[in-house]
Amino acid sequence: MQTTLAPEFQGTSEGREAEAILRKCVHCGFCTATCPTYQLLGDELDGPRGRIYLMKQVLEGAPVTRKTQAHLDRCLTCRNCETTCPSGVQYGHLVDIGRRIVERKVERPTGEKAVRWLLKEGLTSPLFKPAMKLGQALRPLVPGKLRNKVPAPAPARAHRWPTREHPRKVLMLLGCVQPAMMPNINAATARVLDAAGIQTLVADGAGCCGALRTHLNDHEGGLADMRRNIDAWWPLAEGLTSQGQVEAIVMNASGCGVAVKEYGHALAHDPAYADKARRISELTQDLSELLPGLVPALAPRLGRATGKPGSAALPTHGRLVFHPPCTLQHGQQLRGGVEQHLAALGFEVRLAGAESHLCCGSAGTYSVLQPELATQLRDRKLGHLAPADDETLISANIGCIQHLQSGTATPVRHWVEVLDDALNRG
Numbered sequence: 001m002q003t004t005l006a007p008e009f010q011g012t013s014e015g016r017e018a019e020a021i022l023r024k025c026v027h028c029g030f031c032t033a034t035c036p037t038y039q040l041l042g043d044e045l046d047g048p049r050g051r052i053y054l055m056k057q058v059l060e061g062a063p064v065t066r067k068t069q070a071h072l073d074r075c076l077t078c079r080n081c082e083t084t085c086p087s088g089v090q091y092g093h094l095v096d097i098g099r100r101i102v103e104r105k106v107e108r109p110t111g112e113k114a115v116r117w118l119l120k121e122g123l124t125s126p127l128f129k130p131a132m133k134l135g136q137a138l139r140p141l142v143p144g145k146l147r148n149k150v151p152a153p154a155p156a157r158a159h160r161w162p163t164r165e166h167p168r169k170v171l172m173l174l175g176c177v178q179p180a181m182m183p184n185i186n187a188a189t190a191r192v193l194d195a196a197g198i199q200t201l202v203a204d205g206a207g208c209c210g211a212l213r214t215h216l217n218d219h220e221g222g223l224a225d226m227r228r229n230i231d232a233w234w235p236l237a238e239g240l241t242s243q244g245q246v247e248a249i250v251m252n253a254s255g256c257g258v259a260v261k262e263y264g265h266a267l268a269h270d271p272a273y274a275d276k277a278r279r280i281s282e283l284t285q286d287l288s289e290l291l292p293g294l295v296p297a298l299a300p301r302l303g304r305a306t307g308k309p310g311s312a313a314l315p316t317h318g319r320l321v322f323h324p325p326c327t328l329q330h331g332q333q334l335r336g337g338v339e340q341h342l343a344a345l346g347f348e349v350r351l352a353g354a355e356s357h358l359c360c361g362s363a364g365t366y367s368v369l370q371p372e373l374a375t376q377l378r379d380r381k382l383g384h385l386a387p388a389d390d391e392t393l394i395s396a397n398i399g400c401i402q403h404l405q406s407g408t409a410t411p412v413r414h415w416v417e418v419l420d421d422a423l424n425r426g
Contacts, residue, residue: 001025001052004059009308013269014097020219021094024087025052031081031091036359037074037376045071045295048081048091060204066103072099074373077215078326078359078364083333092331093265093359096214103217119365120216124208126227148406149368151181157424158184162194170290171227171236171249176208178398185398187251188420189287195229195423198290198295201246205232210261210266215364223270226263230276237283249280250286253417254397255364258331260284285414286332288396291341302346302422317346317422321387322415324351325397326359338396338415345419352384362403378407384425394418 003022031048032038038047045054051401054068059285072095076243079092108116122128135142135150142150170193174186190200214222239245251257264278322339331337339349361367361377382404387393393412395401405412 001027003056003057003059005059008061009059014101015059016271018055018094018097020192021090022052022056022059024089025049026087027052028086028388030086031084031089032158034080034084034355034357036076036080036361037224037373038076039375040373041074042084044319046074047073050212051075051095051098051201052089055094058105059100066106069106069108071362072102075360076326076359076363076377079330080326080357080359080391081373082329083170083357086345092199096219100219115369119368120213120218120221121367122256123212124176125313128177132180134151136304137406151405152403154183158182161187161190162200163198164194165198166199167195167377169201169244169246170234171233171246172200172202173209173249173251173260174202175253175256175398176212179254179404182398182414185252185414188414189250189419192294192416192423193290193418195292195301201236203229203232203236203241205229208261209256211255212262212364214259214266216318223266224294225364226266227270227273229260230263230267230273233280234276237280246283248285248290249283250287250290252396252414253327253399254325254332254334255284255399257284258327261332277319282309286328286334286396288328288334288341291337295341295344297421298423299345304344304346316348317417319348319388320350320394320415321385321391322349322351322420323360323381323385323393323395323399324356325364325395329357335392338394342419343417346355346422352381353376354384355381358383360400362399362405364399367399367403374403374408382407392418 001022003019005015005019014249027049029049035047044050054071058064058068058165075095077092081091082089101198136153139147141296154217165246172186172189178185193200209229210225213225233249236243236246237249249260251260261281261284264281267273324335342349357378360381361374366373387394387410391409392409394406394415395404395412396415401412401414
């Protein structure tokens with residue numbers, strides 16, 4: 001797509017990157033067919049092709065309005081369009097640039113600014129955990145819409161971490177909301193890795209991955225989160241402590257995983273952090289990427305002689321319906337691993353009957369900022385997942401889990417929790 005940058009963007013890093021992305025777009029429209037918001041609204045400007053046109057106009061100096069901002073706000077950043085695009089357009093990077101520029105040019109109403117500030121500061125605050133405990137204690141009294149954001153209190157097992165040491169070590173990011181909302185995901189991860197002979201370490205100084213602030217258009221705040229995490233991880237990543245070097249930085253929330261894997265891109269222009277950021281991104285793996293190495297160690301404990309699917313004589317540990325988060329299947333381009341390796345460990349796993357590639361509507365803070373669209377997408381997704389009475393819904397990202405659970409009585413869990421339960425029973 002031919003683009004002529006306005007003078008204010010010529011020679012800037014934003015302008016150069018955006019122009020390079022725009023030039024790859026051939027305006028074919030394949031992306032429109034897989035865009036969740038276009039599926040719901042049927043508006044060209046609420047699909048990737050239309051939004052790319054809007055951002056092109058902004059970069060060429062056209063007037064920017066609240067309407068432009070609204071269309072970009074309605075994007076889930078699910079990146080399904082990137083999976084579909086035959087030209088390799090990096091839409092996720094482009095929409096981040098477009099939103100930052102529009103945010104600078106269009107003043108939001110006071111109410112919108114207040115909600116966005118509360119989200120980026122509140123969800124990352126040390127006060128979030130006591131606030132969540134209070135919300136759980138008063139959950140029956142909390143209004144319905146807010147109650148959906150407050151999960152039930154975690155079981156006692158959620159706070160039981162393994163104490164054994166192993167030669168093999170990994171780092172794990174706890175996340176900003178996960179320790180307060182669903183702490184069992186982190187504990188289950190540590191227990192499953194421990195069962196496979198891998199010790200899980202946590203760097204106390206690490207916090208939010210930076211995605212939350214970045215997607216709320218606080219670009220500098222997001223970069224500050226990234227730098228803080230790099231500083232916290234670097235001694236262990238490079239083996240500069242008595243605990244030795246870790247073999248990976250493990251993410252059990254796919255939303256954090258895709259963000260940390262892109263630290264190298266985000267900080268490429270920072271001479272003090274560029275090399276470290278690239279190294280951190282190289283070390284980062286989604287938890288599912290460890291599964292091929294875990295299966296041989298865990299299979300005997302689950303009564304699986306070989307850890308390979310297809311033997312009717314071996315026990316089945318449960319029937320599962322897997323919702324692969326957009327940040328896993330589109331952001332990180334990881335597909336099929338969870339289903340394949342859980343099947344090898346004795347689980348029956350299936351995907352949604354249709355539209356397994358589409359977003360559930362969670363998308364970080366999207367379900368708060370765009371509740372009507374998020375609810376429609378959630379209900380559409382649950383309709384396609386259609387869990388039976390003896391099936392458990394599983395996913396790989398806390399946002400998806402919480403959002404889906406708000407619309408169904410069927411338990412929705414992280415797949416590692418289900419695996420941990422099976423190992424505990426064994």
